[in-house]
Amino acid sequence: MELQISNRMSGLQPSAIREILKVTGQPNMISFAAGNPASETFPISELHGLAGEILENKGEMALQYGVTEGYEPLREQTKKRLSQKYGMVQPSDELMILSGGQQGIDLLSKCLLNEGDVVLCEAYSFIGALNTFRSYGARLVGIPLEEDGMNLDVLEDILQHEPNVKLIYTIPTFQNPMGITMSEQRRKKLYELAVQYDVMIVEDSPYFELRYSGEAVPAIKTWDRTGHVIYLGSYSKIISPGLRVGFLCAQADLVAKLVVAKQCADVHNPLLTQMLVSHYLERYDLDEHIAFCCNIYREKRNRMLEKMELLFPKEVSFTRPEGGLFLWCNLPETVSGMEFCKQATESGVACVPGGTFDPNGNPDCPCFRVNFSLPTLEQIDRGVSILAECMKKWISN
Numbered sequence: 001m002e003l004q005i006s007n008r009m010s011g012l013q014p015s016a017i018r019e020i021l022k023v024t025g026q027p028n029m030i031s032f033a034a035g036n037p038a039s040e041t042f043p044i045s046e047l048h049g050l051a052g053e054i055l056e057n058k059g060e061m062a063l064q065y066g067v068t069e070g071y072e073p074l075r076e077q078t079k080k081r082l083s084q085k086y087g088m089v090q091p092s093d094e095l096m097i098l099s100g101g102q103q104g105i106d107l108l109s110k111c112l113l114n115e116g117d118v119v120l121c122e123a124y125s126f127i128g129a130l131n132t133f134r135s136y137g138a139r140l141v142g143i144p145l146e147e148d149g150m151n152l153d154v155l156e157d158i159l160q161h162e163p164n165v166k167l168i169y170t171i172p173t174f175q176n177p178m179g180i181t182m183s184e185q186r187r188k189k190l191y192e193l194a195v196q197y198d199v200m201i202v203e204d205s206p207y208f209e210l211r212y213s214g215e216a217v218p219a220i221k222t223w224d225r226t227g228h229v230i231y232l233g234s235y236s237k238i239i240s241p242g243l244r245v246g247f248l249c250a251q252a253d254l255v256a257k258l259v260v261a262k263q264c265a266d267v268h269n270p271l272l273t274q275m276l277v278s279h280y281l282e283r284y285d286l287d288e289h290i291a292f293c294c295n296i297y298r299e300k301r302n303r304m305l306e307k308m309e310l311l312f313p314k315e316v317s318f319t320r321p322e323g324g325l326f327l328w329c330n331l332p333e334t335v336s337g338m339e340f341c342k343q344a345t346e347s348g349v350a351c352v353p354g355g356t357f358d359p360n361g362n363p364d365c366p367c368f369r370v371n372f373s374l375p376t377l378e379q380i381d382r383g384v385s386i387l388a389e390c391m392k393k394w395i396s397n
Helices: 016-021 044-062 072-086 101-112 127-135 152-161 184-197 252-263 271-283 286-311 337-346 377-396
Strands: 093-098 118-123 139-146 165-170 200-204 229-234 246-251 326-330 367-371
Touching: 044 271, 072 093, 072 229, 072 246, 072 271, 093 101, 093 252, 101 127, 101 165, 101 200, 101 229, 101 246, 101 252, 118 127, 118 152, 127 139, 127 165, 139 152, 152 165, 152 184, 165 184, 184 200, 246 252, 286 326, 286 377, 337 367, 337 377
Parallel strands: 118 139, 118 165, 165 200, 200 229
Antiparallel strands: 093 246, 229 246, 326 367
C-alpha cells in the first residue's frame, strides 16, 4: 500500500540531532551532540526507595488513571515553588503537568495557531519547537540574537508590519542552542511589546536553575499581569528526563483549553512518575540537589571553555554561557558548518550543525552546537582536541 502522508507532516524531516545520536553508540565516538543531563546527577537511590514506598502504600492509585491537569499534590508543590521562590504565579494563572516541555509546545500550537500564522523565534532556536510550529502550518520568522538576547528593534519592526503574528517563542535563560541569556532590560521590553501588540510570549525555560556563574535574572513571567506570558518548565534537567514530567503555567482559561487538547493526545501523565517527583520534592531538598548538579556541570563547562581557548584557532569564536547545557561555535564564513560536522563525526566527535536550528530554513551556516553536560572530562579533553585539528585543516584549505 502506498502511504498518503498528511500535508502537515509530509514536508517535515527527522530531527537532525536524533539522527546524529544514532552514530554516538559507535565505539570510541565522543558525543557533544546530545542535550542530555549527566546520568551521575540522577537521584537513583532516592527514587528507587520512593518507588517501592509508593507501590507498597499507594500502588492502586499510582497504577490507575489520573486527571488530565496532573497529580494535584505535584501541581500545588510546583505552583508554590514558582510563586514563593521566583514570584511567577498570578491569581489568574493555573498550572498543568505535561509529558515534558515539548508537549506544552505541541498543545499550545494546537490551540493557538492557524495555518499561515506567524511565530517569531530566536535565530537560532530549539529544533523540537521549530518542527512543532511547522507541523501546524505556522510561518517562522527568525529574530537575530545578540549577546544579551533578541534584537528587539527587529522584532518590533516585524510586529508593526506583520498582522498575523500569534506567538513569540523564546528561551531566555541559557538559550538552546547558543547558551545566551537575555538581560533583564530586554525581558521587560519584550513583555511590554507583547502587551502593546497583543501577542503571546511562550517562555520556554528548562535550564534556568542550572546556573554556574553570574547573577540570576527574573523570568519574563515575573512581570506578567495581563496573561500574555505562557511559562514552560521541566523537571527533566534537574531530576530526570526519563520521568517525562514538565509543566505549564498560564492564564486559567487557556490552561482549560490545553487540558482538552491533552485529552486528545495522552489523557494524562503516568501517575507513578508524577508521584515519584512529588514525593521526592516532599522528602528531599531540591535546591541542594540542583547545587550538586551545578557543581558537576560547572567543572565540565569550565574544562570545555579552557580547552577551546587553548586549542581552537583564533578565527573561531564561541559563547561563554553562565549556565545550561550548551555553547555555540562560530567558524569562519567560508566554512560549511554541515560539512565540518560531518568531518568531525568521521574523526570521532559528534556535534550538531548550526543550520539545524535555523527558523528561516537555511540548511547550512558556519557554526555548530556542542554539549558539555554529558561527556566526561576526559572525553571533553580529547573531543575538543579533535575538533581543533579538524578546524585547522578546514581553515588551512
